[in-house]
Amino acid sequence: MIPIILDNHTFLAISVRLPKTNLLAVASEKGYIMCGALDVGLLNDKLRDRKILAGRATGVTSIEELLDAPLESVTWEAVEQGIHPGMLGKEALIKMI
Incomplete structure (x- = not known):
């Protein structure tokens, strides 16, 4: 976990190294963006009542790419x-402030 500064706002970047893949996410207090492992359909359908603020980017291998x-x-x-x-x-993260 490391802090990331964008437009004078601090976000938390999380990278989890797993066998044959990495999980990547950057979060604000209100929402987050994540790598292709994020299931947006699940969040929109089964967890809709939680009103989760999130976005998914595919094909990324680092926080910078995300x-x-x-x-x-x-x-x-x-x-x-x-x-x-x-x-x-x-x-998107700036809109999640």
Whole structure:
């Protein structure tokens, strides 16, 4: 875990090394972006009542790539906050402040 500063705001970057893959996430107090392991469909369907603010970027292998990658999918709660697929991870995080 390491702090990441974007636009003078601090986010928490988490990287978990697992066999044959890494889990990557960067979180604010309100939401997070994550690598392709994030199941946006599950969050939107089975956990809809939790109103989780999250986005998913695929094909990333580092925190830096996650920040610079376009989001492949986002939760419905993220859409309500102005976050949409194609938005860069770091841009989405700023909207999660």
